[in-house]
Amino acid sequence: xxxxxxxxxxxxxxxxxxxxxxxxxxxxxxxxxxxxxxxxxxxxxxxxxxxxxxxxxxxxxxxxxxxxxxxxxxxxxxxxxxxxxxxxxxxxxxxxxxxxxxxxxxxxxxxxxxxxxxxxxxxxxxxxxxxxxxxxxxxxxxxxxxxxxxxxxxxxxxxxxxxxxxxxxxxxxxxxxxxxxxxxxxxxxxxxxxxxxxxxxxxxxxxxxxxxxxxxxxxxxxxxxxxxxxxxxxxxxxxxxxxxxxxxxxxxxxxxxxxxxxxxxxxxxxxxxxxxxxxxxxxxxxxxxxxxxxxxxxxxxxxxxxxx
Ligand code: PMP
Numbered sequence: 108x109x110x111x112x113x114x115x116x117x118x119x120x121x122x123x124x125x126x127x128x129x130x131x132x133x134x135x136x137x138x139x140x141x142x143x144x145x146x147x148x149x150x151x152x153x154x155x156x157x158x159x160x161x162x163x164x165x166x167x168x169x170x171x172x173x174x175x176x177x178x179x180x181x182x183x184x185x186x187x188x189x190x191x192x193x194x195x196x197x198x199x200x201x202x203x204x205x206x207x208x209x210x211x212x213x214x215x216x217x218x219x220x221x222x223x224x225x226x227x228x229x230x231x232x233x234x235x236x237x238x239x240x241x242x243x244x245x246x247x248x249x250x251x252x253x254x255x256x257x258x259x260x261x262x263x264x265x266x267x268x269x270x271x272x273x274x275x276x277x278x279x280x281x282x283x284x285x286x287x288x289x290x291x292x293x294x295x296x297x298x299x300x301x302x303x304x305x306x307x308x309x310x311x312x313x314x315x316x317x318x319x320x321x322x323x324x325x326x327x328x329x330x331x332x333x334x335x336x337x338x339x340x341x342x343x344x345x346x347x348x349x350x351x352x353x354x355x356x357x358x359x360x361x362x363x364x365x366x367x368x369x370x371x372x373x374x375x376x377x378x379x380x381x382x383x384x385x386x387x388x389x390x391x392x393x394x395x396x397x398x399x400x401x402x403x404x405x406x407x408x409x410x411x412x413x414x415x
Pocket of ligand 1: 306
């Protein structure tokens with residue numbers, strides 16, 4: 108048993124459940140050599156009406172899009188993968204967990220862009236709590252602007268959630284941690300706010316939400332979309348527009364969104380306090396609207412929950 112991950116019993120591989128420890132790939136598979144692997148990160152919540160997976164078809168649709176961008180022939184439909192995710196959570200006996208489907212180019216031919224190697228599809232799931240820690244949840248995060256930029260449009264395609272892209276994300280995160288920050292906000296090559304290492308970024312300015320457009324440098328986050336829809340429910344205006352770096356220093360509120368991260372307030376950027384340094388009212392109301400849905404406290408009016 109690893110000290111780092113709470114291992115679950117089973118992993119879904121190409122249509123059947125196998126023991127966790129048997130989900131291995133060869134060192135010379137294209138995915139290991141060249142990062143040819145696309146994936147998703149999804150959460151299953153324990154709601155008042157039983158366990159339910161949040162925005163499952165939307166995540167699996169994005170997985171299909173990542174495959175299409177990288178010319179990976181995925182043998183399973185969104186509906187097949189919905190079943191695979193449900194069965195993986197159920198058969199592992201988990202109530203709340205993080206689900207990580209992965210589709211990768213396997214072993215055989217050694218060419219860099221091999222299309223003959225088998226495509227391996229996995230659905231893994233494990234129990235995973237608060238990604239950015241209790242402090243993030245309770246008081247907000249101290250973050251920096253990364254010294255690493257996000258890739259330019261038409262380099263690593265931003266809409267694809269591909270493992271290789273996460274080398275850039277690792278540089279962003281490692282840079283932040285080395286400087287004593289919890290996370291970072293990375294800029295696009297033109298110096299505008301792009302996203303975190305694994306999060307989209309929102310600012311609150313004069314009561315309205317402002318977020319960067321999806322512009323080829325950032326991921327089209329599903330939690331980002333969730334927040335935009337919850338803001339509409341709450342009558343909060345949302346403006347998608349380029350964000351200059353310095354807006355981070357003068358915004359009333361800032362927060363991250365992401366599946367692992369959920370909705371987490373940012374209380375300082377580069378040691379400059381955001382607003383009064385406390386979790387602001389707009390962040391709080393969106394956070395609680397989100398909590399109401401994922402706990403099943405309010406009806407699932409957007410049909411975002413798939414029961415297991
Ligand atoms: N950007 C990046 C680079 C990410 O890895 C993630 C996490 N998937 C996000 C944004 C947020 O996306 P989502 O809300 O769909 O999890």
